[in-house]
Amino acid sequence: MTDERGEHSGSGEPKVAVVTGGSSGIGLAAAEELARRGWTIALVGRDPDRLAAATDRVRAAAPDPAAVYPYRADFTVLAEVRTLAEDLRAKHPRIDVLANNAGGAFRGRTITVDGFELTMQVNHLAPFLLTNLLRDALAGGRMINTSSRVHTSGRLDPADLNSSDPRAGTMTFYGSSKQANILFATEAARRWPDITSVSFHPGVVRTNFGNDQPLVAFFYKAGIFLATPAKGAQTLVWLAEQPLDTLVQGGYYQNRRLRTAAARATDPALAADLWKATAAAVGL
Numbered sequence: 001m002t003d004e005r006g007e008h009s010g011s012g013e014p015k016v017a018v019v020t021g022g023s024s025g026i027g028l029a030a031a032e033e034l035a036r037r038g039w040t041i042a043l044v045g046r047d048p049d050r051l052a053a054a055t056d057r058v059r060a061a062a063p064d065p066a067a068v069y070p071y072r073a074d075f076t077v078l079a080e081v082r083t084l085a086e087d088l089r090a091k092h093p094r095i096d097v098l099a100n101n102a103g104g105a106f107r108g109r110t111i112t113v114d115g116f117e118l119t120m121q122v123n124h125l126a127p128f129l130l131t132n133l134l135r136d137a138l139a140g141g142r143m144i145n146t147s148s149r150v151h152t153s154g155r156l157d158p159a160d161l162n163s164s165d166p167r168a169g170t171m172t173f174y175g176s177s178k179q180a181n182i183l184f185a186t187e188a189a190r191r192w193p194d195i196t197s198v199s200f201h202p203g204v205v206r207t208n209f210g211n212d213q214p215l216v217a218f219f220y221k222a223g224i225f226l227a228t229p230a231k232g233a234q235t236l237v238w239l240a241e242q243p244l245d246t247l248v249q250g251g252y253y254q255n256r257r258l259r260t261a262a263a264r265a266t267d268p269a270l271a272a273d274l275w276k277a278t279a280a281a282v283g284l
Contacts, residue, residue, distance in 0.1 A: 021102030029233035035062035075126035085133035100127035123177035154179030189250030202232035
């Protein structure tokens with residue numbers, strides 16, 4: 001059941017949040033805070049040991065530890081994303097928030113078993129597939145994509161999702177994928193008016209980001225001016241709990257405020273082209 005603003009209501013049951021990339025960093029911090037506020041949490045992570053430890057932390061924060069469910073899935077394998085969607089639909093027929101937070105920047109050009117550039121698959125293709133497979137469960141809810149201000153340096157080309165230009169490097173791949181996160185939210189807002197779709201920049205956060213690149217990893221773990229994961233998660237939690245009629249469909253947020261994304265990241269024609277190319281790539 002939904003209320004007059006399109007929000008899930010009336011069942012008396014806790015709201016349900018699916019948080020990908022939930023075993024560390026921003027995802028874990030957001031899951032802990034939402035659990036503390038009484039949400040049911042579906043926590044998604046890749047590494048079994050880290051996911052188990054994260055589940056313990058989130059359960060320790062929750063009034064009802066049994067309302068925290070771990071799901072292991074590796075976004076470098078699209079078959080695992082499909083299995084994840086099946087498991088989530090079976091357990092949670094109604095999802096109030098899907099936080100597409102899993103992601104990273106990976107050194108060099110790596111092609112996944114599905115034939116895609118690794119950063120683009122983990123950061124965009126897999127979340128796009130998961131969201132589409134959960135679309136019915138999300139009706140009346142919201143999709144929140146974790147993007148980055150690095151989207152301004154993206155050179156996304158829907159006709160070349162693997163960024164085949166030999167000059168492309170780690171940050172080109174990453175910037176393009178973060179641009180895709182915003183474009184996905186922009187086009188989802190147009191196609192799915194019954195789902196509130198937004199994206200946000202969490203700030204530069206002290207996390208495990210870039211852990212396959214020693215210098216990058218050191219910066220993101222030791223930088224004294226970086227925000228804590230809890231600080232970075234504040235906008236995600238805020239977007240999850242704000243009344244829907246106060247949020248802008250397709251909006252891009254930072255520090256709990258609506259911001260202006262780069263023009264290319266909100267271009268309607270580019271957003272439509274990206275959706276079509278991505279749907280074809282993941283077999284939708």
